[in-house]
Amino acid sequence: MTKTASLILLILFSKFCAIAQNKESLFEDSYALLNSMIENEHNYNFKKAVFSVENAYLDGSLDTTFVNSQINLMHVLSNSIIKSKKLEYSERDKDIVNKRASIFSILCDTLPLSIDGKIYTYQPFGYDFNDVFGHKTTENLFVSKLIKTHKGNCHSLPYLYKILCEEIGIEANLALAPNHIYIKHRSIKDGWYNTELTSRMFPIDAWIMASGFVHVDAITNGVYMKALNNKETIALVLVDLANNYNSKFPDNDGSFILKCTETAIKNYPNFATALILRAETRYKQIEKNEDKTKRDLLFKDLQKEYEHIHQIGYRNMPEDMYFNWLVSLKEERSKYENKKLNTFNKN
Template sequence: MRNLFTILFLTIIFCAKAQEQENKFYSDAYQTIDNMLTDKQKYSFKDGVFSVENAYNQGKLNTEGLERKIAFLTNFCKRLTINRKLNYSERDEDKVNKYAAIYTIMCQSTPVIFGKDTLKIKPFTYDFEDVFGHRELSNLFVSKLLDTQKGNCNSMPYLYKILAEELGVDANLALAPNHIYIKHNIKSLGWYNTELTSGIFPQDSWLMASGFIHLDAIQNGVFMKALNNKESLALLLVDLANDYNRSFPDNDGSFPLKCAERAIQIHPYLANALLLQAETHKRLFQKIMKEQSTKDIHLVLSNPKAKELYELMNKEYAHIHKIGYRSMPEDMYLDWLVSLKTERAKFEDTRLQK
């Protein structure tokens, strides 16, 4: 009997340590991103992305292999900038040439000469399977994109930004409903959009055509704003919290709220973070309802903690609506995404064809 109790005790200790170790990966990823936000650590979007993905993979992410793939793509871009000449002569020619190289290797078949043979490197393509990561969250990851050359509007712009920074140039992420894309500012055109899921440079009219971008959302920087590097790191904090929720669905809400609050400090109108905050409070409120075995909201509100959560989440949802955020149904999102190809002539930015 004593041996049985010893085994049970050691099992409990082991499980507790395992849980602590699992949480540690997320804490380390948070610290990595926060250190970059406070300039205690050199900024690297790549390091931020891989720290998040490594936390979800519990320290098992093959970062060395991914680094080699990033290095290969970066060197490929460099070779393109050396071996071809763009019809562009403004002062930022070098920067624009690098943007064009990244676009080429990500969105176009690229011929490569090996001795007497010419091979075509296939582009990255959009993966319409599990677009939102409902079945498996890692389908949104850059690591999955690098392993399969299939990605989505999360992983593809993230990889583009990583490659741009590896080449020593900037790239701005921008948000639309359920969507991330790239914005660039160059001498000849000013701002223009790069849409990697379809390999097209769309006008802002395509974004507005979704019907879910309110004028207030544009004015407040909820949508269509070129995110700076720290705001992009704030977006990674939201990813980190969502990954944590998937790993630990019954968590007490403290870590997701910590991520959301830090992200909001950096970008007060980051809808992803505001929604994370409100939905975490909603989940905690629903947990109290479940514990009290009731669906009667008014009955639960007699509990001071439940009342606090209820008032918080209603205030937060009202604020999210006030700043112009509107959610887009997933099936409508996919139709809108496909419309860029089916109505390409209508939405493409013709300035880039000159």
């Protein structure tokens, strides 16, 4: 090989490394942002957290102008719904309940819109049964994909709901079930109640228990059915960041994944998904250890981690069973629907 050819290869390799480092730096920047939201509650912003993770995966190409314009549009639509449609609810938190109902309508209802004297039909967001776990394309889990296509899943739909609630100045608590995310709200009249966006209804807790994979210890320990606070919510986003990093850089050494999961677990100790991802990452690292004696000791420690995950009540739910459970909510609506919630019946 000539000196010129070698020089060209060296330059190309240097450029390739620089591009790779730049892509990884986006993940580091996102981690720094998420960590700052945990350390200082004044920095908390769920929308920024979610989109920083998506932007990192997209190599900085997320169309934030379009995404924010659509969110602003939904904010305006929410205000319009609140003014035109009141609920049968008279408690002192009625303004908050009205706002929640407006966001639910935006995501779940077909609505007439009047623009410049013309009537248009606003189409709600639907459930996308294609690759709901993001196995084929990580972007299928993204809120930005949901906003663009109006098709999402149990990851992107509750995320968008929470973003919209916070945009209009109210809270929305995410909650976990096996392979699933939903919304928990509390009102003066009805206490805690569930909002399920994939089926567009308000199911009772019995539906979640009907999956067969919610052990009583998982409820007691906050693995499932817990209304997550802001720090615990950012823990979810940290695991999204770690999973996206794994998808983007499958041959990574695990250090970034462990950094994300350790921070997530510190703030949500019984977050099973984070515990499992940490254990799986350590397993990969241990396998590469050439010292057999040390490797065996590390595997024993790792076994204790898996035992802990089982002890807090986590049980693995097969994906095909998840789909059956999800469909059961529609097929047995009368059995699982919260009959108390007549607050969303408009006058």
